[in-house]
Amino acid sequence: MISIKNLHAKVEDKPILKGLNLDIKPGEVHAIMGPNGAGKSTLGNVLAGRDGYEVTEGSVVMNGKEMLELEAEERAREGLFLAFQYPVEIPGVSNLEFLKASVDAVREHQGKPALDSVNFLKTAREKIKSVNLDQSFLKRGVNEGFSGGEKKRNELMQMMMLEPQLCILDETDSGLDIDALQVVANGVNAMRDPNRSFIVVTHYQRLLDYIVPDYVHVLADGKIVKSGGKELALELEEKGYGWLENGEA
Amino acid sequence: MNDVVNPAAAELPNQEIHQQIRKEYAAGFISEIESDTLPPGLNEDVVRFISAKKGEPEWMTEWRLKAYRAWLEMVEPDWAHLRYEKPDFQALSYYSAPKSMADGPKSLDEVDPKLLETYDKLGIPLHEQLALAGVAVDAVFDSVSVATTFRDKLAEAGVIFMPISEAVHKHPELVKKYLGTVVPQRDNFYAALNSAVFSDGSFVYIPKGTRCPMELSTYFRINEAKTGQFERTLIICDEGAYVSYLEGCTAPMRDENQLHAAVVELIALDDAEIKYSTVQNWYPGDEEGKGGIYNFVTKRAVAHTNAKISWTQVETGSAVTWKYPSCILKGDNAVGEFYSVALTNNYQQADTGTKMIHLGKNTRSTIISKGISAGKSQNAYRGLVRMNPNAEGARNYTQCDSLLIGDQCGAHTFPYIESRHPSAVVEHEATTSTVSDDQLFLCRQRGIDTEKAVSMIVNGFCKEVFKELPMEFAVEAGKLLEISLEGSVG
Numbered sequence: 001m002i003s004i005k006n007l008h009a010k011v012e013d014k015p016i017l018k019g020l021n022l023d024i025k026p027g028e029v030h031a032i033m034g035p036n037g038a039g040k041s042t043l044g045n046v047l048a049g050r051d052g053y054e055v056t057e058g059s060v061v062m063n064g065k066e067m068l069e070l071e072a073e074e075r076a077r078e079g080l081f082l083a084f085q086y087p088v089e090i091p092g093v094s095n096l097e098f099l100k101a102s103v104d105a106v107r108e109h110q111g112k113p114a115l116d117s118v119n120f121l122k123t124a125r126e127k128i129k130s131v132n133l134d135q136s137f138l139k140r141g142v143n144e145g146f147s148g149g150e151k152k153r154n155e156l157m158q159m160m161m162l163e164p165q166l167c168i169l170d171e172t173d174s175g176l177d178i179d180a181l182q183v184v185a186n187g188v189n190a191m192r193d194p195n196r197s198f199i200v201v202t203h204y205q206r207l208l209d210y211i212v213p214d215y216v217h218v219l220a221d222g223k224i225v226k227s228g229g230k231e232l233a234l235e236l237e238e239k240g241y242g243w244l245e246n247g248e249a
Numbered sequence: 250m251n252d253v254v255n256p257a258a259a260e261l262p263n264q265e266i267h268q269q270i271r272k273e274y275a276a277g278f279i280s281e282i283e284s285d286t287l288p289p290g291l292n293e294d295v296v297r298f299i300s301a302k303k304g305e306p307e308w309m310t311e312w313r314l315k316a317y318r319a320w321l322e323m324v325e326p327d328w329a330h331l332r333y334e335k336p337d338f339q340a341l342s343y344y345s346a347p348k349s350m351a352d353g354p355k356s357l358d359e360v361d362p363k364l365l366e367t368y369d370k371l372g373i374p375l376h377e378q379l380a381l382a383g384v385a386v387d388a389v390f391d392s393v394s395v396a397t398t399f400r401d402k403l404a405e406a407g408v409i410f411m412p413i414s415e416a417v418h419k420h421p422e423l424v425k426k427y428l429g430t431v432v433p434q435r436d437n438f439y440a441a442l443n444s445a446v447f448s449d450g451s452f453v454y455i456p457k458g459t460r461c462p463m464e465l466s467t468y469f470r471i472n473e474a475k476t477g478q479f480e481r482t483l484i485i486c487d488e489g490a491y492v493s494y495l496e497g498c499t500a501p502m503r504d505e506n507q508l509h510a511a512v513v514e515l516i517a518l519d520d521a522e523i524k525y526s527t528v529q530n531w532y533p534g535d536e537e538g539k540g541g542i543y544n545f546v547t548k549r550a551v552a553h554t555n556a557k558i559s560w561t562q563v564e565t566g567s568a569v570t571w572k573y574p575s576c577i578l579k580g581d582n583a584v585g586e587f588y589s590v591a592l593t594n595n596y597q598q599a600d601t602g603t604k605m606i607h608l609g610k611n612t613r614s615t616i617i618s619k620g621i622s623a624g625k626s627q628n629a630y631r632g633l634v635r636m637n638p639n640a641e642g643a644r645n646y647t648q649c650d651s652l653l654i655g656d657q658c659g660a661h662t663f664p665y666i667e668s669r670h671p672s673a674v675v676e677h678e679a680t681t682s683t684v685s686d687d688q689l690f691l692c693r694q695r696g697i698d699t700e701k702a703v704s705m706i707v708n709g710f711c712k713e714v715f716k717e718l719p720m721e722f723a724v725e726a727g728k729l730l731e732i733s734l735e736g737s738v739g
Contacts, residue, residue: 048690048694049693050690050694051686051690052686071693071698072690072693072694073692073693073694073696073697073698073699076693076694076695076696077696081694082694084691084694087691088685088687088688088691089688090688090691090692090705090706090709091709091710092706092708092709092710092711092712093705093706093708093709094709097705097709098692098695098697098705101692101695101697101701101705102692102695102696102697105695105696105697105698105701106695106696109696141709142691158695162695162696
């Protein structure tokens with residue numbers, strides 16, 4: 001599915017990622033954990049192609065295509081989805097209008113026929129319901145005046161509409177209460193599929209109680225310093241990150 | 250399906266437009282039509298020539314001359330936040346009419362096919378499409394109105410919709426009674442000039458208690474080089490009547506600055522309502538700021554007791570815009586509204602806004618202004634709200650929002666408030682925002698390219714104004730913004 005090799009990236013001339021390697025097969029869920037400042041959010045932004053994140057070395061191949069050569073919107077259309085830690089508001093642009101533009105762009109790129117308005121609306125209504133948001137949210141501006149939890153559920157809703165191949169969840173648990181966390185986790189679990197992979201970036205083990213990963217990696221100082229199964233998350237919860245940073249790094 | 254979002258909004262994202270390639274001004278072409286053009290220069294003889302050319306009665310000639318004499322003593326205003334080379338008024342020609350119009354066509358069949366072709370290029374539906382759209386067009390090509398449609402249907406309702414040059418002959422009592430009553434000849438420099446040399450324009454009269462059976466529409470177009478265009482529009486809505494009037498403008502591409510100084514007067518008698526909508530995209534000049542139209546317009550309305558005036562404008566064109574559609578709320582309970590979107594890109598400059606003059610008791614006004622600046626443009630809102638000593642219980646609400654795209658443009662707000670009655674309430678809100686990188690990245694991460702994203706965000710910003718436009722105009726307005734912003738984000 002996606003193969004990240006020797007990825008180096010810097011932000012404002014400061015190296016953040018320093019040789020990151022990661023292989024993800026279809027259907028797998030990989031958790032990326034690590035202390036603050038390790039480069040976790042940078043990873044998501046670099047993969048998604050955000051301006052200001054400069055890749056200096058390495059490659060990211062998804063489904064045989066080099067992602068680093070593509071514009072951000074092209075990566076999205078290839079099926080790479082980033083759920084933001086802090087989703088931004090777009091006042092005046094309704095959720096429905098935004099979703100339609102997004103789904104149309106992605107489907108067109110993938111050679112699928114455009115959804116007609118009736119089907120589109122029907123799907124959007126189902127999805128918004130499944131993330132426990134009122135139908136009225138479809139007409140509201142994108143994230144406009146939404147609470148933190150509502151924004152995260154809205155992200156999940158977009159993910160469901162786009163049916164991406166690779167979902168990157170960037171600290172999705174931050175700012176969520178336990179109920180909202182459960183809704184989001186249920187949504188993600190419902191989307192787990194043999195052809196879809198996930199990168200779940202999180203600081204805390206808590207989210208992984210709900211979204212159970214196949215693998216857990218520890219990111220420290222721009223590199224993956226330890227990998228293991230889901231039990232590694234529990235170990236980290238108990239011992240903290242210090243032993244890894246000081247020991248093996 | 251009733252709760253689908255505004256269809257205009259839902260359609261817009263589908264419209265293909267775009268690449269980063271800057272598209273040439275889509276309406277930029279010059280028709281090859283012979284013109285009957287007066288040599289440059291302005292004096293009393295020219296005023297008399299124009300009047301004679303139109304076979305005007307003596308009173309009209311005198312009216313023009315009075316304006317001309319007033320104009321001679323006036324100076325061009327320079328208080329606006331605009332920088333431009335002042336036009337040389339003696340270098341302009343003040344009359345131009347397509348030759349084939351000399352005898353005046355009786356129907357569309359008699360219209361020069363070249364003219365019709367021009368309208369087709371602009372996407373103006375002048376034939377059967379009109380019937381479908383339910384729009385009657387009084388098309389002004391340069392200075393002479395070429396075709397007026399649907400006159401019969403309107404006549405049935407007693408509505409008068411014709412070129413003002415014709416109204417001077419056919420309805421002199423109405424023209425005499427109202428012309429210059431809202432915008433007097435000596436109101437301002439450009440209004441005086443217009444009064445002296447106005448070429449043509451529309452005249453509308455809606456009789457008492459009549460709801461105009463269709464939306465009335467005029468398309469303007471400047472065609473001749475070095476020809477100023479001076480439209481004169483007069484709309485009278487008698488007691489209890491209603492009309493919605495649409496005005497749309499495009500102009501061909503050209504290197505020299507062209508002057509456009511129109512005057513629009515609206516009169517809403519007791520209990521009447523006039524809705525006046527404009528989409529303006531005169532040629533704005535090129536990316537270096539060369540060429541483009543100078544647009545100095547005086548638009549004003551008077552609302553009598555319980556009457557309502559609503560101005561809606563989408564201004565995307567012109568190199569320089571100087572325009573303040575205003576309402577004099579003369580009668581008690583009169584209502585004035587001003588909804589505006591003004592977009593400037595490259596080197597465009599706009600100084601636009603409104604005046605709400607509250608004279609009557611319990612008069613109310615609303616001002617919603619959305620300014621969008623991109624490129625190196627300057628965009629100013631200038632508005633006056635005046636509560637006169639008799640305006641007991643009058644209220645105004647003003648909301649003035651600016652959106653900046655890039656860091657080389659400017660947005661300015663000049664609100665003037667004069668309240669002379671203690672019970673009057675004036676509220677003013679203003680915001681300035683930018684299209685942020687975070688917003689653009691969210692859009693792109695969802696597969697939406699930058700141009701489309703900017704267009705969506707800008708359209709969202711303007712939504713409150715667009716919803717005031719008639720549907721077909723709302724779609725056109727959205728498209729216009731998209732085209733006008735091409736290349737504004739790298």
